[in-house]
Amino acid sequence: MKKNHMVPWAIGIFVVGFAAGVLFSAWKLDSGPSAAVETATESAPQEQANPQMEVMARIAALAKILETEPNSAGVLTQMGNDYFDLGNYRKSIECYGKSLEVDPNKPDVLADMAIAYRKIGEYQLAADTFRKAIELNPKHQLALFNMGIVLRDDLKDDKGALDTWRRFLDVAGDSRFAVMVKPWVKQLEDKTAQSGATPAEEPAPVVPETPPETSPQAQSPPTGAADHPDATDRRPMAGDESSQSQ
Numbered sequence: 001m002k003k004n005h006m007v008p009w010a011i012g013i014f015v016v017g018f019a020a021g022v023l024f025s026a027w028k029l030d031s032g033p034s035a036a037v038e039t040a041t042e043s044a045p046q047e048q049a050n051p052q053m054e055v056m057a058r059i060a061a062l063a064k065i066l067e068t069e070p071n072s073a074g075v076l077t078q079m080g081n082d083y084f085d086l087g088n089y090r091k092s093i094e095c096y097g098k099s100l101e102v103d104p105n106k107p108d109v110l111a112d113m114a115i116a117y118r119k120i121g122e123y124q125l126a127a128d129t130f131r132k133a134i135e136l137n138p139k140h141q142l143a144l145f146n147m148g149i150v151l152r153d154d155l156k157d158d159k160g161a162l163d164t165w166r167r168f169l170d171v172a173g174d175s176r177f178a179v180m181v182k183p184w185v186k187q188l189e190d191k192t193a194q195s196g197a198t199p200a201e202e203p204a205p206v207v208p209e210t211p212p213e214t215s216p217q218a219q220s221p222p223t224g225a226a227d228h229p230d231a232t233d234r235r236p237m238a239g240d241e242s243s244q245s246q
Helices: 002-047 051-068 073-086 089-102 107-119 123-136 141-154 158-172 176-195
Strands: none
Touching (some): 051 073, 073 107, 107 123, 107 141, 141 158, 141 176, 158 176
16 A cells, blocks of 8 residues: 555656756756846947057068068068057068068158158158159158148257248148147247248259159058058148058
């Protein structure tokens, strides 16, 4: 008799245990994805891309391209831009120099290189490199604008700065940087008048006719090269000036 009474109880316990197991499994399956989404959401800010890491990865990719295309001026310029963005100006100058060895007729690259020279305190080299850019493109606004800053602030050449900024205003139109330069020119003119010296106009450089300047960033990059739009637009010394080559 006892044995017969125990059978229903055993069956009941088995059924209840089985049902509880099914319910527990269903809860785990349902809660798993939600927990994963919640965890991903919480950690999302930490997983956002680090701009500096992106630039370093781009440099590594460009270095791979140079293994098979060592004389690619576009890739070398791109690498110079990226090193500039990382603040490694000496390495940037090295890359720009190699690019110019392949294609020396690039005023945009020369202007960027000149600004990198200024960043490391090589003021005379900066001025000389700006001059090379201006010889290639006498209307290169970024070079004219920034060369005036180097001459006035770093080399203390007020006459050279005044002449350079006058040339800048001749091609800058009504841009906001022209508005910025006009009072600087007035200050230098007043200073010159007080000293009794009249600076001679600097003659425009005589240069051979060249095809219209094409920004390196506007060219089709080599296969696999990272895109770096408007690189020169991000390299002024007193604001986000564009070269606006004409």
